Amino acid sequence: MKVTVKTAQSPYEDDVREEMDVCDWLNVNPDVKAVLDGVLAEYLNSVSRHPFFPSDVIHAVAKVTKDTGELCKTANDVFYYDDNVIDRIEMHVAANRAAASAIRLLMEIGNLRGRQ
Secondary structure (H helix, E strand, O other): OEEEEEOOOOOOOOOOEEEEEHHHHOOOOHHHHHHHHHHHHHHHHHHHHOOOOOOEHHHHHHHHHHHHHHHHHHHHHHHHOOOOHHHHHHHHHHHHHHHHHHHHHHHHOOOOEOOO
């Protein structure tokens, strides 16, 4: 994800702007950047597959709960059954999906209907 930042240091200089990666601008650890890139990719995939997010609080939170439940299931598979690479990959995918759902909820929380 890119942001445009002002790079001029003096009020007498031209308003110089530079486009840079948001994680570089925030000086984020490269490992955190990799995780955020995965979550952002899943978020964009989620929005393109399902453009309409639930419009009421119950169904919106239920969507996030469903995705976190799938993450718990994959964690149980890793912990109680055969801990292998495939299960770890599935857990990683489920974690990205749960994070993407939580982002969608956070972005829509002010627009969600309550009880009417």
